[in-house]
Amino acid sequence: QQPVQSPQAVILREGEDAVINxxxxxxxxxxxxxxxxxxxxxxxxxxxxxGGEQKGHEKISASFNEKKQQSSLYLTASQLSYSGTYFCGTxxxxxxxxxxxxxxxxxxxxxx
Amino acid sequence: GAVVSQHPSWVICKSGTSVKIECRSLDFxxxxxxxxxxxxxxxxxxxATSNEGSKATxxxxxxxxxxxxxxxxxxxxxxxxxxxxxxxxxxxxxxxREIQGGSQYFGPGTRLLVL
Numbered sequence: 001q002q003p004v005q006s007p008q009a010v011i012l013r014e015g016e017d018a019v020i021n022x023x024x025x026x027x028x029x030x031x032x033x034x035x036x037x038x039x040x041x042x043x044x045x046x047x048x049x050x051g052g053e054q055k056g057h058e059k060i061s062a063s064f065n066e067k068k069q070q071s072s073l074y075l076t077a078s079q080l081s082y083s084g085t086y087f088c089g090t091x092x093x094x095x096x097x098x099x100x101x102x103x104x105x106x107x108x109x110x111x112x
Numbered sequence: 113g114a115v116v117s118q119h120p121s122w123v124i125c126k127s128g129t130s131v132k133i134e135c136r137s138l139d140f141x142x143x144x145x146x147x148x149x150x151x152x153x154x155x156x157x158x159x160a161t162s163n164e165g166s167k168a169t170x171x172x173x174x175x176x177x178x179x180x181x182x183x184x185x186x187x188x189x190x191x192x193x194x195x196x197x198x199x200x201x202x203x204x205x206x207x208x209r210e211i212q213g214g215s216q217y218f219g220p221g222t223r224l225l226v227l
Contacts, residue, residue, distance in 0.1 A: 002155075032216055041118075041205050041221040042156070047214060087155065089216070098209070099146070100216060102156045 005103035022088030029094035031071040037084040118219030135206030141186040142208035
């Protein structure tokens, strides 16, 4: 099942913060976050596996809620290099049936 | 982070020809690799899951005879687009999953243009 990402797009000025959400109707085995710049392939940011988990560093971090149905990506004090489309990929099968289904993406634009 | 390479990065071919794309995990072993297709401004659509030493598992609606996948070793998977047509033009991206930790990394992608 495709996860729902929100917002679809966000425009920031350098130094501002953003939160991108990813939610599923089913409990998930894992959530993976990626950033894709125009014309390039997605770049892995982080994976979350456990309910209640928070991961990352001060600038880019993510959380996974206790029910394992919702994850958020936090971008703090944004830089121009943060611009791109952010995708969450979710696995709701696990084990030998593992596969990631991706949300529609969130287009983040950071302006000077 | 782990590195996945993909070749070629660009292919332009005539309608009816076949195109082979290679995907390699350079610094880790991947028992499972994935092939995605992405149209402009859209999300990533999984085409098939490739398992080392066994047949690939194709997603619904993906023709297995048109998109041939071979996973010859723990570091190499290939996708062959047979008898390509203009509607096959797209951005094809492979991905490999680490055995430990489960993180999944993407190759740089191959842009296919069929004339």
